[in-house]
Amino acid sequence: MLDDTDRRLLRHYQLAPQLSPSELADRAGVAPATCARRLERMQAQGVILGNRAVIDWQVLGYEVEVSLRAQLDKTQPRAFDEFTAAAREVPEVIEIQTFLGRVDLRLYVIARDMAHYQHIYRTAILRLPHITDIEALMHMARIKSDKGLPI
Amino acid sequence: MIQLDETDRHILRELVKDATQSASALGRKLGLSQPATWRRVKRLHDIGVIKGQRLDLDRERLGFGVAVFLGVKLATKGRVSLDDFERAVSAIPEVQSVEHILGVYDYRLRVVARDISDFERVLRRRIMTLPGVGDVEANVVLSEERRPGPI
Numbered sequence: 630m631l632d633d634t635d636r637r638l639l640r641h642y643q644l645a646p647q648l649s650p651s652e653l654a655d656r657a658g659v660a661p662a663t664c665a666r667r668l669e670r671m672q673a674q675g676v677i678l679g680n681r682a683v684i685d686w687q688v689l690g691y692e693v694e695v696s697l698r699a700q701l702d703k704t705q706p707r708a709f710d711e712f713t714a715a716a717r718e719v720p721e722v723i724e725i726q727t728f729l730g731r732v733d734l735r736l737y738v739i740a741r742d743m744a745h746y747q748h749i750y751r752t753a754i755l756r757l758p759h760i761t762d763i764e765a766l767m768h769m770a771r772i773k774s775d776k777g778l779p780i
Numbered sequence: 781m782i783q784l785d786e787t788d789r790h791i792l793r794e795l796v797k798d799a800t801q802s803a804s805a806l807g808r809k810l811g812l813s814q815p816a817t818w819r820r821v822k823r824l825h826d827i828g829v830i831k832g833q834r835l836d837l838d839r840e841r842l843g844f845g846v847a848v849f850l851g852v853k854l855a856t857k858g859r860v861s862l863d864d865f866e867r868a869v870s871a872i873p874e875v876q877s878v879e880h881i882l883g884v885y886d887y888r889l890r891v892v893a894r895d896i897s898d899f900e901r902v903l904r905r906r907i908m909t910l911p912g913v914g915d916v917e918a919n920v921v922l923s924e925e926r927r928p929g930p931i
Contacts (some may be wrong), residue, residue, distance in 0.1 A: 630841075631842070639835075639837065639842075642835055643835045643837070646799070646832075646833035646834060646835040647799075647832070647833045674841070675838055675841060676837060676838055676841045676842060677835065677836070677837060677838075678836040678837060678838055679797070679798060679835075679836040680798065680799050680800050680833055680834075680835055680836065681795070681796050681797065681798070681799055681833065681834050681836055682792070682795035682796050682799040682830045682832075682833055683830065683831050683832045683833060683834050684792060684796065684829060684830060684831070684929065684931070685828055685829060685830070685831040686929065688782060688827065688828045688829050688831075689781075689782060689784070689829060690781045690782070691930075696881065696888070717927065720927075720929065720930040721929070721930050722927055723926065723927050723928075723929040724924070724925070724926050724927065725924070725925050725927065726849070726921055726922075726923065726924040726925075727921075727922045727923045727924070728849070728919040728920060728921060728922055729919070729920040729922055730917070730918060730919030730920055731917060731919065732919045735849070735919075739929065739930070764883070764884070765883065766881045766882065766883035766884070766885070766888070767881060767882040767883060768879060768880075768881055768882075769879075769880040769881060769882055770879070770880040771877070771878075771879050771880075772866045772869075772870060772878040772879065772880060772887075773869075773870040773875065773876075773877055773878040774877050774878075774879075775834060775876065775877060776875075776876050776877065777835070777837075777876065778837060778839055778842055778844055778876070778892060779873035779874055779892070780842060
């Protein structure tokens with residue numbers, strides 16, 4: 630489905646998503662028209678899902694990042710759906726992942742400070758349905774982040 | 781602290797969906813002129829609220845069928861420097877992100893692989909051979925979503 634030129638384009642685009650189509654074409658060594666056509670095709674195929682701005686939450690005053698690992702009551706057939714639907718309603722939840730493994734779900738929560746985190750935890754997180762166990766991991770540092778796929 | 785008004789928040793919500801929108805297209809959605817929109821977008825970049833862009837790709841369509849979060853505990857803390865571990869783990873192309881955390885594990889890694897047997901190869905040859913690596917817990921990603929966050 631994808632050839633070497635597509636992959637080369639994606640590699641460059643992934644490293645520098647802010648490039649304009651003509652700059653990207655230049656960097657990947659393809660003609661601008663070819664580049665535009667291929668990007669359009671990969672968007673239509675659903676390979677490229679979007680090009681999104683990344684917000685620096687710390688700049689906006691969110692100093693605390695917590696990863697919450699939750700286990701759910703699996704005797705409830707709708708536990709996953711109801712839990713994730715409710716978690717989406719909490720604005721401070723910025724990522725939701727479901728797993729096969731010891732942990733069922735992970736929520737990534739941001740807060741302004743520990744008092745704010747405590748407030749979110751008590752009033753929003755603990756009220757989410759079907760939790761049997763929940764455990765918090767505090768973020769110290771991000772050593773490598775969002776490096777993209779090894780295409 | 782940085783204060784954003786409702787228009788800034790609207791711009792952020794739009795750019796998180798699609799960062800490639802032109803100032804005039806964005807302005808039309810907000811009922812703002814092109815120059816006014818451009819100035820606001822530039823300010824959000826200048827003050828660091830927008831720290832960059834991210835290309836959102838469908839990993840499965842690119843042949844990476846498996847994504848796994850690994851919780852890694854170091855076995856020989858103190859003897860092996862954290863720097864050595866961090867440098868070595870960051871150099872692995874299949875490792876997309878490395879976070880230093882406080883909790884049951886020392887590090888959380890996000891790893892992508894083509895399939896389960898490819899994941900086993902990465903785990904055995906690359907992860908288990910890292911300096912100081914101890915207990916490893918794997919959770920295979922079933923689904924994941926990013927939320928817009930409190931904007």
